[in-house]
Amino acid sequence: xxxxxxxxxxxxxxxxxxxxxxxxxxxxxxxxxxxxxxxxxxxxxxxxxxxxxxxxxxxxxxxxxxxxxxxxxxxxxxxxxxxxxxxxxxxxxxxxxxxxxxxxxxxxxxxxxxxxxxxxxxxxxxxxxxxxxxxxxxxxxxxxxxxxxxxxxxxxxxxxxxxxxxxxxxxxxxxxxxxxxxxxxxxxxxxxxxxxxxxxxxxxxxxxxxxxxxxxxxxxxxxxxxxxxxxxxxxxxxxxxxxxxxxxxxxxxxxxxxxxxxxxxxxxxxxxxxxxxxxxxxxxxxxxxxxxxxxxxxxxxxxxxxxxxxxxxxxxxxxxxxxxxxxxxxxxxxxxxx
Ligand code: KG4
Ligand code: ZN
Numbered sequence: 642x643x644x645x646x647x648x649x650x651x652x653x654x655x656x657x658x659x660x661x662x663x664x665x666x667x668x669x670x671x672x673x674x675x676x677x678x679x680x681x682x683x684x685x686x687x688x689x690x691x692x693x694x695x696x697x698x699x700x701x702x703x704x705x706x707x708x709x710x711x712x713x714x715x716x717x718x719x720x721x722x723x724x725x726x727x728x729x730x731x732x733x734x735x736x737x738x739x740x741x742x743x744x745x746x747x748x749x750x751x752x753x754x755x756x757x758x759x760x761x762x763x764x765x766x767x768x769x770x771x772x773x774x775x776x777x778x779x780x781x782x783x784x785x786x787x788x789x790x791x792x793x794x795x796x797x798x799x800x801x802x803x804x805x806x807x808x809x810x811x812x813x814x815x816x817x818x819x820x821x822x823x824x825x826x827x828x829x830x831x832x833x834x835x836x837x838x839x840x841x842x843x844x845x846x847x848x849x850x851x852x853x854x855x856x857x858x859x860x861x862x863x864x865x866x867x868x869x870x871x872x873x874x875x876x877x878x879x880x881x882x883x884x885x886x887x888x889x890x891x892x893x894x895x896x897x898x899x900x901x902x903x904x905x906x907x908x909x910x911x912x913x914x915x916x917x918x919x920x921x922x923x924x925x926x927x928x929x930x931x932x933x934x935x936x937x938x939x940x941x942x943x944x945x946x947x948x949x950x951x952x953x954x955x956x957x958x959x960x961x962x963x964x965x966x967x968x969x970x971x972x973x974x975x976x977x978x979x
Pocket of ligand 1: 651756776777778779780803804805807808819820821822825915916917918919920921946947948
């Protein structure tokens with residue numbers, strides 16, 4: 642079975658074809674970063690319009706790249722939520738229309754289930770059951786995964802998602818959108834010993850997170866430590882030191898909670914997924930920590946950590962093979978518990 646996946650929940654238009662026998666046959670992605678950069682964040686209406694412009698040309702590219710014809714597609718999966726409602730409606734309308742025109746089943750996929758299953762696209766796959774840390778721009782969740790569709794939420798952020806905290810802190814420091822990777826790059830030249838940020842909610846039991854306080858802590862540090870008398874080089878070093886302390890605090894907090902989740906559940910496997918799982922510090926520190934717990938860590942290749950069509954094609958295939966499919970009417974869900 643070959644499934645076309647369409648991802649349009651935020652600021653990337655991603656399409657891919659997954660084959661149940663041969664694996665991923667091809668994927669294409671268009672990022673809207675340039676479109677939103679001047680506004681310092683995603684403008685929902687511009688995002689929707691750009692998805693309208695890009696989705697079908699990308700499909701043509703994908704078919705050309707894979708050498709496949711429309712008649713080779715056996716099902717269509719699209720992101721039905723959570724995300725920006727207008728952006729979701731574009732992918733959903735196109736996905737449903739293509740499926741109807743081609744006479745194949747269609748299925749609406751949960752964006753976070755896509756992220757959760759993205760490591761399954763790698764040659765070495767995690768085996769069920771596992772604990773997953775989903776860290777993206779909109780979500781920070783620890784989930785116990787027993788199988789496809791068998792998810793139990795263990796903990797989540799009570800305020801900002803980890804990626805959101807990265808982005809907002811980066812913006813305060815004058816870094817361009819999207820700030821997460823920019824802040825991580827700046828942190829590389831930071832002194833880890835100069836500042837120590839708190840590790841929120843690690844001193845009490847439970848698996849929930851809170852990241853909005855760290856953002857305020859970063860702002861206060863920035864205002865206290867950078868003075869008009871400082872040279873440009875000194876200011877830049879202070880920003881790098883703050884970026885380093887911020888990144889260390891987020892990574893440390895995520896690692897502490899993952900250790901706790903793995904210990905509590907007795908899981909031998911941890912899956913890291915979502916945009917923030919592209920963070921190198923997080924990957925390295927998690928590897929070391931899980932090694933101590935006797936657990937293995939799996940994560941997607943870097944390009945499949947952030948939004949992409951491949952994870953939607955894969956999750957859609959899993960749903961379609963279980964017999965899931967949608968009726969003709971469709972809706973999307975800006976908010977959607979998994
Ligand atoms: O999964 P994703 O592409 O979109 C959502 O579903 O939200 O995640 C995007 C988030 C952004 O907040 C971005 O800043 C963050 O992932 N991100 C990173 C890194 N790469 C992406 N955060 C920290 N370090 C990175 N290297
Ligand atoms: Zn995402």
